[in-house]
Amino acid sequence: MKIKKNKDKKIYVIGHLNPDTDSICSAIVYANFLKHLHKHDVVAARAGELNSETKFVLKKWGVKTPQKLSDATGKNIIIVDHNEIDQAVKNIRQSNILEIIDHHRIGDVESIHPIPFENEPRGATAAIIADRYSWHRVTINRKMAALMLSALISDTLLLKSPTTTVKDRVLARKLAKIARVNIEKYGKELLNSGCDLVNHSANKIILTDFKTYRKGTKKVGVGQIPVIGFTKIMKKKEIILKELNRLMKKNNYEALFLIATDVVDVESHLFYAGNEEKIKKLFHKKIIKLDKIDGGYMYLKKIVSRKKQVQPKVLELLNC
Numbered sequence: 295m296k297i298k299k300n301k302d303k304k305i306y307v308i309g310h311l312n313p314d315t316d317s318i319c320s321a322i323v324y325a326n327f328l329k330h331l332h333k334h335d336v337v338a339a340r341a342g343e344l345n346s347e348t349k350f351v352l353k354k355w356g357v358k359t360p361q362k363l364s365d366a367t368g369k370n371i372i373i374v375d376h377n378e379i380d381q382a383v384k385n386i387r388q389s390n391i392l393e394i395i396d397h398h399r400i401g402d403v404e405s406i407h408p409i410p411f412e413n414e415p416r417g418a419t420a421a422i423i424a425d426r427y428s429w430h431r432v433t434i435n436r437k438m439a440a441l442m443l444s445a446l447i448s449d450t451l452l453l454k455s456p457t458t459t460v461k462d463r464v465l466a467r468k469l470a471k472i473a474r475v476n477i478e479k480y481g482k483e484l485l486n487s488g489c490d491l492v493n494h495s496a497n498k499i500i501l502t503d504f505k506t507y508r509k510g511t512k513k514v515g516v517g518q519i520p521v522i523g524f525t526k527i528m529k530k531k532e533i534i535l536k537e538l539n540r541l542m543k544k545n546n547y548e549a550l551f552l553i554a555t556d557v558v559d560v561e562s563h564l565f566y567a568g569n570e571e572k573i574k575k576l577f578h579k580k581i582i583k584l585d586k587i588d589g590g591y592m593y594l595k596k597i598v599s600r601k602k603q604v605q606p607k608v609l610e611l612l613n614c
């Protein structure tokens with residue numbers, strides 16, 4: 295691997311493609327942290343367009359949208375909230391990765407030099423960064439606390455996801471105090487702001503929060519959409535299944551999934567396209583089929599976390 299001569303001295307802190315609130319807020323709060331440690335050439339960046347929930351958060355707290363980085367070639371990069379090449383900004387292999395902070399499974403991002411790599415099963419990457427502020431005695435101001443709390447609420451669905459740890463709950467209370475918000479009230483407002491996606495096209499519903507997982511040449515993809523109640527998404531079940539099948543064939547996926555998660559009642563419906571026998575064995579749930587459409591969907595009680603509850607299962611599809 296050869297790195298192009300690096301003229302850009304800046305350090306970009308950047309989250310994953312199809313960025314969510316945690317990816318964007320983690321980039322902002324970590325860039326701010328490094329500035330306090332007198333690293334002034336650090337900037338927060340993003341690998342794609344903001345979703346409506348993240349737009350709500352940045353607007354509410356008067357925070358500037360991070361600059362978009364479309365190609366990492368020759369850049370100094372700090373990766374937050376992911377560590378898989380398929381989820382990273384384009385040409386991450388041609389960049390100089392300086393550090394990784396994440397809360398997902400260990401993926402396939404490689405570095406050239408030994409680098410700090412902190413990965414902890416926490417509710418959000420922003421929670422790991424909040425701890426770092428404390429260790430280094432960097433003050434968390436109101437804005438930073440609000441962004442950290444927003445990321446934590448977003449990734450854990452108001453601390454209801456099984457990814458939420460005891461440390462996260464304690465941290466959320468501390469951050470809410472600094473941000474001067476009521477967690478429940480603000481949390482509901484935040485989660486509501488992300489639930490208009492269901493009104494868009496099937497393509498956008500599937501791909502707005504979409505992750506690809508790869509093993510060798512095989513790959514599976516999982517999108518997730520937050521909803522309040524399943525009425526609206528169920529009206530679109532035909533076009534969603536058709537689009538899942540189309541995208542799977544077009545991009546050579548083994549299988550494609552869409553998790554529609556009710557952020558209030560903490561339950562999901564999982565739509566799929568792919569080998570039915572294999573998918574059935576993964577979840578042991580009743581599959582509902584539609585007339586003349588491949589794929590189907592199932593109801594998943596109490597299942598809301600892609601990384602903890604769905605991804606480990608769908609990855610098994612890549613083992614055979």
Ligand SMILES: [Mn+2]
Pocket residue numbers: 316317375397417418419449
């Ligand atoms: Mn995250």
